[in-house]
Amino acid sequence: MPKIVDHDRRRIELVDATWRIIASRGIDGATMRDIAAEAGFANGALKPYFPTKERLLDFAFEHIFQRTNERMEASVHGRSGLAAVRAYCHEILPLDEERLQEARVAIAFWQKALNDPAKTAAHDSAMEQWRTGLAALLDGAGMSGEQEIQVAVGTLMSHVLGTQITAVFSPTHHSPAQLVEQLDLLLEALVKEGRPC
Numbered sequence: 001m002p003k004i005v006d007h008d009r010r011r012i013e014l015v016d017a018t019w020r021i022i023a024s025r026g027i028d029g030a031t032m033r034d035i036a037a038e039a040g041f042a043n044g045a046l047k048p049y050f051p052t053k054e055r056l057l058d059f060a061f062e063h064i065f066q067r068t069n070e071r072m073e074a075s076v077h078g079r080s081g082l083a084a085v086r087a088y089c090h091e092i093l094p095l096d097e098e099r100l101q102e103a104r105v106a107i108a109f110w111q112k113a114l115n116d117p118a119k120t121a122a123h124d125s126a127m128e129q130w131r132t133g134l135a136a137l138l139d140g141a142g143m144s145g146e147q148e149i150q151v152a153v154g155t156l157m158s159h160v161l162g163t164q165i166t167a168v169f170s171p172t173h174h175s176p177a178q179l180v181e182q183l184d185l186l187l188e189a190l191v192k193e194g195r196p197c
């Protein structure tokens with residue numbers, strides 16, 4: 001009887017291995033051979049799943065957003081107001097090893113996206129999802145006015161994306177506890193400005 005292979009699971013195993021390699025060695029250090037070895041695959045076994053390294057890297061980056069979006073959806077379930085905004089943002093902040101690894105991969109992807117319009121477009125599409133989600137949550141938190149909401153969304157996006165860089169490169173000043181405090185200070189400032197209620 002032939003062995004049944006779960007191809008979706010194998011793709012995720014390859015993505016996880018890709019993340020680990022990129023997080024420790026960068027994109028240039030992520031060879032197909034090393035990724036295969038990290039995932040426990042024979043070298044040529046990656047081809048049916050990802051014919052090129054670029055396709056594997058694109059899928060790995062898309063998967064980061066999918067995982068983050070799943071966490072966001074779960075974290076805001078049953079919450080409202082600023083508690084929902086805070087929970088949503090926490091899923092982007094590098095508050096644990098998994099999210100720190102995602103930040104390292106995102107930084108590596110940004111470098112590639114600088115000269116690749118397709119990667120830039122993929123990133124912007126993902127960021128638009130986050131902006132839309134934040135806008136809806138801020139509206140639900142009582143912030144009024146389209147312009148005001150968009151300014152707040154831009155401020156929060158700049159903050160949470162910036163933490164991915166600062167947590168990776170300056171961890172002593174941007175520990176998980178400090179990142180939470182910094183976000184809370186920003187949210188408090190928005191409240192004091194009379195924005196979300």
